[in-house]
Amino acid sequence: MADALFKVEDLHLSLPDLARKPLFGTAPRITILKGLSFTVPEGAITGIVGESGSGKTSLGRTLIRLLTPDAGRIIFAGRDIAGLDDEALRPLRRDLQIIFQDPFSSLNPRKTVGAIIASPLLLHKVATAGGEARDLALEALTQVGLPASFAARYPHELSGGQRQRVGIARAVALKPRFILADEIVSGLDVSSQAQILALLMELRARMNFTMAFISHDLSVVRRLCDRVIVMRKGEIVEDADTVTLFDKPQHAYTRLLRDSIPLPEVSDGWLQDA
Amino acid sequence: MAEARVIRVKAGPRLWLSGLWLTFFALAAIFAPLIVPHDPLAQDLMLGKLPPAWVAGHEPGYLLGTDSLGRDVLSRLISAARPALFVAIGAGLAACILGSVLGLIAGFFGGWTDRVISRIVDIWMAFPPVLLSILLVAFLNPSLQSVIIAIAIIDWTRFCRVVRAETMQQRRMDYVESARAMGLSSIATLAREVLPNVLPAIIVLLSLEMGIAVIVEAILSYVNLSVSTDQATWGSMIAEGRGIIYQAWWVLVFPMIALFLTVLAFSQFGEGLKERFDPVLR
Amino acid sequence: MTEAYLDIRDLSVALQHSGDRLLRRVSLAVRPGEVHALVGESGAGKSMIARAVFGILPKAVTILEGQVTIEGADLNGMSEAARRLFIGKRAAFIPQDPLTALNPSKRIADQISDRLIHILGMPKAKAHERAAALLEEVKIADPERVMRLYPHELSGGMRQRVLIAAAFAGEPRLIVADEPTTALDVTVQRQILALIAGMQARHGTALLFITHNLGVVAKLCQTASVLYAGKVVEQTSVRRLFADPRHAYTRALMAATPRYDRPEESLKPASPELMGELAREVAETDALWAKERAHG
Numbered sequence: 001m002a003d004a005l006f007k008v009e010d011l012h013l014s015l016p017d018l019a020r021k022p023l024f025g026t027a028p029r030i031t032i033l034k035g036l037s038f039t040v041p042e043g044a045i046t047g048i049v050g051e052s053g054s055g056k057t058s059l060g061r062t063l064i065r066l067l068t069p070d071a072g073r074i075i076f077a078g079r080d081i082a083g084l085d086d087e088a089l090r091p092l093r094r095d096l097q098i099i100f101q102d103p104f105s106s107l108n109p110r111k112t113v114g115a116i117i118a119s120p121l122l123l124h125k126v127a128t129a130g131g132e133a134r135d136l137a138l139e140a141l142t143q144v145g146l147p148a149s150f151a152a153r154y155p156h157e158l159s160g161g162q163r164q165r166v167g168i169a170r171a172v173a174l175k176p177r178f179i180l181a182d183e184i185v186s187g188l189d190v191s192s193q194a195q196i197l198a199l200l201m202e203l204r205a206r207m208n209f210t211m212a213f214i215s216h217d218l219s220v221v222r223r224l225c226d227r228v229i230v231m232r233k234g235e236i237v238e239d240a241d242t243v244t245l246f247d248k249p250q251h252a253y254t255r256l257l258r259d260s261i262p263l264p265e266v267s268d269g270w271l272q273d274a
Numbered sequence: 275m276a277e278a279r280v281i282r283v284k285a286g287p288r289l290w291l292s293g294l295w296l297t298f299f300a301l302a303a304i305f306a307p308l309i310v311p312h313d314p315l316a317q318d319l320m321l322g323k324l325p326p327a328w329v330a331g332h333e334p335g336y337l338l339g340t341d342s343l344g345r346d347v348l349s350r351l352i353s354a355a356r357p358a359l360f361v362a363i364g365a366g367l368a369a370c371i372l373g374s375v376l377g378l379i380a381g382f383f384g385g386w387t388d389r390v391i392s393r394i395v396d397i398w399m400a401f402p403p404v405l406l407s408i409l410l411v412a413f414l415n416p417s418l419q420s421v422i423i424a425i426a427i428i429d430w431t432r433f434c435r436v437v438r439a440e441t442m443q444q445r446r447m448d449y450v451e452s453a454r455a456m457g458l459s460s461i462a463t464l465a466r467e468v469l470p471n472v473l474p475a476i477i478v479l480l481s482l483e484m485g486i487a488v489i490v491e492a493i494l495s496y497v498n499l500s501v502s503t504d505q506a507t508w509g510s511m512i513a514e515g516r517g518i519i520y521q522a523w524w525v526l527v528f529p530m531i532a533l534f535l536t537v538l539a540f541s542q543f544g545e546g547l548k549e550r551f552d553p554v555l556r
Numbered sequence: 557m558t559e560a561y562l563d564i565r566d567l568s569v570a571l572q573h574s575g576d577r578l579l580r581r582v583s584l585a586v587r588p589g590e591v592h593a594l595v596g597e598s599g600a601g602k603s604m605i606a607r608a609v610f611g612i613l614p615k616a617v618t619i620l621e622g623q624v625t626i627e628g629a630d631l632n633g634m635s636e637a638a639r640r641l642f643i644g645k646r647a648a649f650i651p652q653d654p655l656t657a658l659n660p661s662k663r664i665a666d667q668i669s670d671r672l673i674h675i676l677g678m679p680k681a682k683a684h685e686r687a688a689a690l691l692e693e694v695k696i697a698d699p700e701r702v703m704r705l706y707p708h709e710l711s712g713g714m715r716q717r718v719l720i721a722a723a724f725a726g727e728p729r730l731i732v733a734d735e736p737t738t739a740l741d742v743t744v745q746r747q748i749l750a751l752i753a754g755m756q757a758r759h760g761t762a763l764l765f766i767t768h769n770l771g772v773v774a775k776l777c778q779t780a781s782v783l784y785a786g787k788v789v790e791q792t793s794v795r796r797l798f799a800d801p802r803h804a805y806t807r808a809l810m811a812a813t814p815r816y817d818r819p820e821e822s823l824k825p826a827s828p829e830l831m832g833e834l835a836r837e838v839a840e841t842d843a844l845w846a847k848e849r850a851h852g
Contacts, residue, residue: 051741052712066455086459093457106448110470119466120456170452189597189768194812194825216741219814223823246816260742262749262771264813266798270775271750 004075005178005210006040006063011072011082013055013062032058034234035072040178045204045211047225047242049218049257054231060180060214064096065089077177094124097171101183103163107155114151117141117170126174140173141166143206144199161192165199172203181213185220197224219261222246230254289546292539299536302352303359310349311335314506318344323522339524341514347524350506351532357418357500357507358488358536361425364418365487368426370480373433378472380434381441382464392438395431403428407490411499418501421494425487433479440472474551478544485540492533508533559628560585561762562647562730567608567622568845577842578604578617580787586762586779588729591753593773593794594766595809596783602766604786606732609764610649611639626730644675648723650733650752654715658707664691665703668722676726690721694751713744717751724755731756734766749776770813774798782806785838804830 013033021027032055040046040063050056061067063074065081074082081092100106107116117140118133120126127133138148144165155163164184171179181200185193201224204211215221221228221242228245230238230253238251249255262270302309312335321344327337338347380391407424414420444450445468453463494500495509508529515526567582579601586592596602607613608624611631624631626646631639651657658667668690669683678686684703691699694717707715716736723731733752737745753776756763765777773780773794780797782790782805790803801807808826815822 051743064455066451090457093455096455098452098455100448100452102448106452108449108467108471123456123458190770190809190812190814191597191826193814194823197823198825217814218742219816220823222816223814223819256743258816260746261816262746262769262775263815263817264770264774264798264810266774266795271746271753 003042004039005042007075009037009073011036012070013058014070032234036236038229038239042210043208044226045213045224047221047228048212048214049221049228050231051216055234056214056231057182060182060212064098064180094174095177097176098180099167099171099184103160103167106167107163109155113153113166117173120174136173140169144169160188164196179209179211181211183214218257288542292542295535295539299355300359303355306353306356310352312346312349314349314353326524338528341525342518347528350511351528354506354508361421361491362484362487364422365425366480366484369429369483370433373430374437374476377434377437378441378464381438382445395434398431411494416499421491421500425490429483436475436479437472440475441468444468444471478548481540481544485537489537558587561588562586563625565623568620569617570620572616572618578786582788584781586764588762589760591763591765591777593777593780595773595780597768600783601786602783603734606734609732610643646728647730648728650719650723650736652735652738654712654719657719660707664705664718668725671725690725694721712740716748730762732764805834
């Protein structure tokens with residue numbers, strides 16, 4: 001793989017615990033990320049895997065600076081973006097795209113699919129006029145395998161898989177350098193899941209973006225990702241290329257995660273081992 | 275690209291019946307000077323307390339009878355629609371804009387902004403509203419403008435509370451996070467992404483508020499704290515009719531019916547809109 | 557072969573206003589001590605079957621034909637009150653979402669013992685004792701302490717254990733579980749599946765297990781029905797299902813399922829031709845049935 005697009009050093013993050021906030025004063029903070037260091041190589045798909053509470057989603061949001069870390073460095077394309085404010089981040093946003101888990105809440109219900117895809121194009125002046133934005137939006141729709149007529153539809157008229165395609169179209173339309181995919185197939189049926197992953201692999205081959213793919217499901221990661229970071233309770237347990245990670249997992253937790261996946265084949269005793 | 279489709283109304287009977295009455299009410303108010311059969315202020319003591327046209331002893335030309343000073347009830351009823359409509363729109367919009375803006379800000383930004391605005395709302399709602407409006411109007415001098423200001427100052431909290439809750443709910447949606455990831459500023463996110471999703475709730479509340487404004491104006495003119503006596507209002511007509519209910523019931527009953535139907539129509543219109551909006555919202 | 561405990565025959569249900577079929581002549585049987593998988597994707601009608609078993613179909617849905625029998629008694633023939641009592645004593649349900657399925661304002665002890673007191677008429681002290689024993693059986697450490705807690709004080713896996721305890725509380729002979737592990741982490745899922753399997757085997761319960769996960773089917777179940785568009789497209793033993801899947805849809809599901817051991821053969825999307833073929837098949841049978849009905 002080529003150079004690192006992201007170089008993360010000693011990343012710390014804590015968030016206010018609103019459930020335990022006293023009536024007056026500030027909420028206590030919970031530590032989410034405990035000093036993570038890793039790199040995201042350019043042009044590859046990096047899987048970030050962990051169970052609930054591992055901090056994988058927060059890590060993703062911190063990478064694209066929707067969250068601000070307490071300490072540490074996030075060097076993106078040679079520049080530390082860990083401490084930048086919203087104003088300074090704005091020009092970088094074009095290259096830091098995100099696809100969300102829940103396709104039902106990530107698309108504004110009162111905007112058409114066309115408007116949803118076109119608005120970042122206009123905001124970042126990738127397109128200067130409405131007509132140009134429309135053309136680019138239609139092109140993005142075609143790329144994700146949706147007919148152009150979908151531009152006039154509203155999100156609630158679409159199935160879950162179709163909505164997720166719209167989410168992908170919105171992200172790729174800007175031709176960003178980095179895309180964060182946050183559990184994007186976990187709400188889908190197996191057949192839509194397979195379609196969406198096939199689409200991602202096809203787009204990656206064509207557009208050559210860098211991606212971090214967050215998932216709780218190791219078996220999905222196996223096919224899609226070039227390397228995998230396994231997280232547990234805010235720490236990195238294992239960071240290896242995918243084949244090595246599955247064939248020779250170094251850490252017991254990685255093995256536990258892998259062996260907890262029920263393979264679709266009959267084998268007596270799998271449940272007894274639990 | 276089409277902007278957000280805000281209204282997709284398939285009118286049910288609730289919606290079009292109330293809409294019909296409100297249109298009728300608005301037209302009567304706008305064209306009152308042209309359509310009144312008599313001057314609503316012209317007194318003729320010889321024609322006092324004439325009954326409506328279907329009761330024995332009536333005079334032709336006075337469809338709903340006259341009051342104790344001989345003024346035509348129908349003409350007064352129509353001309354009283356004017357201040358009612360004026361207050362409904364003025365007070366409704368003023369309360370709506372003030373309350374919605376504060377509600378959007380509190381719900382979207384949260385934190386101390388939300389705490390300050392929410393505390394003010396709590397304190398505000400502890401005052402008895404009618405008493406407060408009477409005090410306010412008395413202080414501001416009785417006039418239609420004072421009535422509008424009083425209603426707006428008291429009722430913005432209704433909008434603020436509902437809009438804040440709706441905004442907080444929308445705030446948690448990923449599409450808002452997505453707008454941030456896109457690099458949209460907070461204000462633009464609020465206006466372009468969140469507001470269209472909160473608007474249906476605002477419109478429904480606005481309709482209800484207009485009905486409330488009509489009632490409050492009637493209460494204030496009933497206690498003589500609204501417009502001067504040379505403009506008929508439903509409230510002042512009810513106040514006058516109360517004294518002579520045994521001799522001339524119609525002076526009391528017709529403005530009450532007009533008031534009742536108008537307020538009912540506003541609230542039903544709001545409910546009807548809510549039914550229409552809901553499947554789109556959720 | 558033992559007699560079926562739950563027997564569904566030719567069950568068709570449809571939306572009242574449009575007449576669209578949601579279940580298409582579904583037949584399946586679950587015997588005592590057997591775990592039967594109901595596999596399918598969302599919208600296939602899995603939950604509709606569970607609702608039909610408990611007689612709680614939505615108001616907008618009507619039964620067109622077929623019957624549901626438990627212990628040989630036809631549920632459709634019973635009055636609603638009689639059916640509720642009949643089912644309450646014989647069957648229980650394990651839902652998908654362990655948080656909303658528990659009453660947030662009730663302590664764990666009451667969530668379990670209420671069922672024993674109301675349906676089985678057990679005295680209070682005895683119900684409490686039994687609840688503690690059940691919590692121990694689902695491997696909750698320190699049951700006396702947990703019984704005093706509220707649902708929000710438990711983790712997702714713990715809540716699911718409580719729901720399993722509640723389901724087994726009345727010694728039901730049939731349990732319907734609707735995706736009970738879908739919301740859980742994989743490591744917890746494995747423990748919960750092992751727990752369900754162990755309890756089911758010990759109590760000899762007939763278990764209808766609804767899932768979309770073929771891996772869970774392979775590890776937990778003995779027989780399976782594959783559901784597509786409200787229709788059972790394949791029904792066989794689980795061993796045969798995986799060794800020799802007969803229906804094209806079953807094969808497509810298997811090809812689409814991710815596998816870490818054979819990545820290149822997994823996650824294969826179904827071809828549009830196959831999906832078109834399936835849709836045509838459903839439309840044809842619907843048309844045929846419509847004709848049959850028209851001719852009486």
